[in-house]
Amino acid sequence: MNVLRLAIQKSGRLTDESLELMRECGIEFNKATGKLKSPAYNFPLEFLFLRDDDIPEYVADGVADVGIIGENVLAEEQHKIKDTVTIVERLGFSRCRLSIAVPKTFHYDDVQNLRGVRIATSFPTILGNFLREKGIQAEIHEISGSVEIAPSIGLAEAICDIVSSGSTLLSNGLVEVETIFKSEAVLIGRKLDAEKQHVLDDLCFRIQSVNRAKNNKYIILNARTENIAAITSLLPGIKSPTVTPLAETGWCAVHSVVRENQFWDIIEKLKAAGAEGILVIPIEKMIL
Numbered sequence: 001m002n003v004l005r006l007a008i009q010k011s012g013r014l015t016d017e018s019l020e021l022m023r024e025c026g027i028e029f030n031k032a033t034g035k036l037k038s039p040a041y042n043f044p045l046e047f048l049f050l051r052d053d054d055i056p057e058y059v060a061d062g063v064a065d066v067g068i069i070g071e072n073v074l075a076e077e078q079h080k081i082k083d084t085v086t087i088v089e090r091l092g093f094s095r096c097r098l099s100i101a102v103p104k105t106f107h108y109d110d111v112q113n114l115r116g117v118r119i120a121t122s123f124p125t126i127l128g129n130f131l132r133e134k135g136i137q138a139e140i141h142e143i144s145g146s147v148e149i150a151p152s153i154g155l156a157e158a159i160c161d162i163v164s165s166g167s168t169l170l171s172n173g174l175v176e177v178e179t180i181f182k183s184e185a186v187l188i189g190r191k192l193d194a195e196k197q198h199v200l201d202d203l204c205f206r207i208q209s210v211n212r213a214k215n216n217k218y219i220i221l222n223a224r225t226e227n228i229a230a231i232t233s234l235l236p237g238i239k240s241p242t243v244t245p246l247a248e249t250g251w252c253a254v255h256s257v258v259r260e261n262q263f264w265d266i267i268e269k270l271k272a273a274g275a276e277g278i279l280v281i282p283i284e285k286m287i288l
């Protein structure tokens with residue numbers, strides 16, 4: 001059997017959620033600290049633990065077959081991998097954005113104010129693309145970490161860095177002025193032989209079932225029979241809601257599946273339509 005080699009960030013923000021996703025996909029393994037490789041016990045997969053910046057190139061070179069990284073890193077390394085590596089699956093975790101930020105005292109109206117400014121960043125390619133598109137000449141100062149302190153130590157007048165909540169910027173007296181890239185974790189891959197592609201398809205099927213389940217909730221509610229039509233019209237279900245009679249005459253139970261992002265909105269409408277005793281249950285896997 002041809003084993004699929006999956007590169008995962010060795011230790012960093014993506015590591016825990018990447019491994020958790022694999023466990024949710026039913027893949028069993030042991031990650032011993034310090035080890036570069038680990039086999040999965042019950043799936044034809046081998047984990048490679050690497051620095052995230054190296055993963056796109058390793059996938060392009062065939063050292064790994066697939067990898068999990070932030071989309072920002074894929075964009076940043078694009079010039080090294082050309083079109084050999086593509087996004088196989090969006091994973092929905094580690095959502096963040098790459099933004100330009102300036103000190104509170106910097107006068108900023110629009111991107112024109114960045115002309116001639118020194119901008120510190122760990123993402124020179126993405127920043128360079130943005131500035132070129134906008135026709136702005138600025139000086140990109142590449143540093144590998146602690147970008148947010150660059151203005152206060154006189155290294156740059158502005159920064160371009162990863163933001164999720166914005167609290168790091170705030171505590172360094174910086175204001176976010178431009179979002180230049182939106183990112184989430186992605187599974188990347190290259191062209192594979194038929195056997196490995198088959199393993200990857202199986203992995204993707206599992207990932208989709210897990211993520212679909214996370215994005216949906218199973219709900220059960222009770223309602224008077226005369227309200228059932230109004231209630232079911234609010235509920236799509238996978239095909240359509242299940243309606244079963246309760247022991248007490250004139251009452252029914254309704255079972256359905258609701259998308260997480262529509263959930264609170266629908267619950268309000270269900271209550272207004274006469275739903276009672278609403279139970280909300282997480283779904284473990286969802287296969288269509």
Ligand code: ATP
Nearest residue numbers: 009012013014051052053070073094095096162164
């Ligand atoms: P390595 O040592 O492997 O090079 P790193 O320091 O470059 O790690 P991390 O800080 O662990 O990278 O971040 C990995 C990825 O997680 C980033 O490329 C980005 O996609 C995402 N990320 C970074 N910061 C955040 C955040 N605050 N919130 C959500 N996602 C983030």
Ligand code: MG
Nearest residue numbers: 051052053054
């Ligand atoms: Mg890195």
